[in-house]
Amino acid sequence: MILFMMNIHAQTLTPGDVIITGMNCKDPDQFCFLITRPINGNEVIYFTDCGWNTPGGFRPGEGLITYTVPASGLSSGTWITYPDDPGFTVKGISGFFGLSTDGDQLYCFTGSMAQPFFISALNLDGNDWAATSANNQTGTRPPINNNLSPAIPEADNAVWDCNLSTGENIYQLTGNPVNWIHSDTRQILPPVCSWRSLSINATDSLSEEIEMKVLLILSTTTETFGYSLDDTPIKINLYTITGLELCSVEPAKESAYLYTLSLPDLNFSLCVLEIITRDSVFRTLIRIP
Numbered sequence: 001m002i003l004f005m006m007n008i009h010a011q012t013l014t015p016g017d018v019i020i021t022g023m024n025c026k027d028p029d030q031f032c033f034l035i036t037r038p039i040n041g042n043e044v045i046y047f048t049d050c051g052w053n054t055p056g057g058f059r060p061g062e063g064l065i066t067y068t069v070p071a072s073g074l075s076s077g078t079w080i081t082y083p084d085d086p087g088f089t090v091k092g093i094s095g096f097f098g099l100s101t102d103g104d105q106l107y108c109f110t111g112s113m114a115q116p117f118f119i120s121a122l123n124l125d126g127n128d129w130a131a132t133s134a135n136n137q138t139g140t141r142p143p144i145n146n147n148l149s150p151a152i153p154e155a156d157n158a159v160w161d162c163n164l165s166t167g168e169n170i171y172q173l174t175g176n177p178v179n180w181i182h183s184d185t186r187q188i189l190p191p192v193c194s195w196r197s198l199s200i201n202a203t204d205s206l207s208e209e210i211e212m213k214v215l216l217i218l219s220t221t222t223e224t225f226g227y228s229l230d231d232t233p234i235k236i237n238l239y240t241i242t243g244l245e246l247c248s249v250e251p252a253k254e255s256a257y258l259y260t261l262s263l264p265d266l267n268f269s270l271c272v273l274e275i276i277t278r279d280s281v282f283r284t285l286i287r288i289p
Contacts, residue, residue: 014119015118017036018033018039018119020106021160022189022190023099024157024186024187025099025156025157026156026184029083030081031082032080032081034079034174035078036077036270038073045069046066048065048107050064052142054143057113060095061136062097063098077270093113104124104125105122105124118143122158123150124155124158125139126153148171155183156183156186158181160191161191213231213257216275217260218251218261222265223287229277232278233277234250236274236276237274237276240272270286271285
């Protein structure tokens with residue numbers, strides 16, 4: 001049984017840490033996003049349907065949504081849905097937030113409206129972003145990778161089909177318009193994924209009342225994860241989110257209570273980590289660079 005897990009180096013948001021994975025523009029407005037890297041508690045994330053102009057900044061006339069991460073933080077693989085989940089506040093920017101069935105965009109960023117740092121975006125107004133934000137239905141692509149800002153053929157609603165996989169990393173999957181379901185039919189948000197039923201039972205909370213028995217430290221060149229176990233880890237397996245095995249290795253025993261393992265840097269981004277002990281099997285999602 002796993003007692004707790006934690007990402008030792010949760011950090012400031014970078015592009016791709018949050019991916020917009022669905023929008024329903026038919027009232028009531030709704031969108032969802034996927035967390036791909038652990039996020040510290042009380043982090044503030046912004047979403048706006050105001051069109052971006054490159055250069056020039058956001059075009060006013062629509063709205064701004066603020067999402068505050070829970071104090072306990074968010075772990076990889078968490079889906080958040082607006083307005084269903086707590087933590088959202090809404091205000092107008094010389095207008096009001098409202099996703100248009102005639103086409104619209106959604107931008108995710110930190111910083112401020114005046115100086116945004118873009119994390120991801122989604123265009124639901126055609127096969128490409130506009131050359132300029134001329135009205136409430138148009139906007140230009142923000143200065144981030146194309147895979148983090150896909151343009152989906154115009155429809156009232158769209159959702160990423162998370163059950164499709166060709167061995168690509170998470171950003172290539174969500175960034176490919178072919179992997180999206182788009183229609184005038186309202187979509188289920190967040191998407192229903194077969195890999196979400198992988199008995200993922202990790203918790204990102206650490207209780208001081210728990211007596212640590214065995215500590216497993218997993219590390220890549222940029223990330224370190226700590227797991228407290230009540231039994232000896234026998235094997236560590238890594239899979240893609242759709243079940244393709246990436247590696248299967250045994251951790252090194254540093255002492256009676258400490259085991260370590262260096263994970264390869266894999267171009268699959270979001271992976272299923274499986275820890276096998278003598279008495280149990282534990283699975284969670286982690287992001288590998």
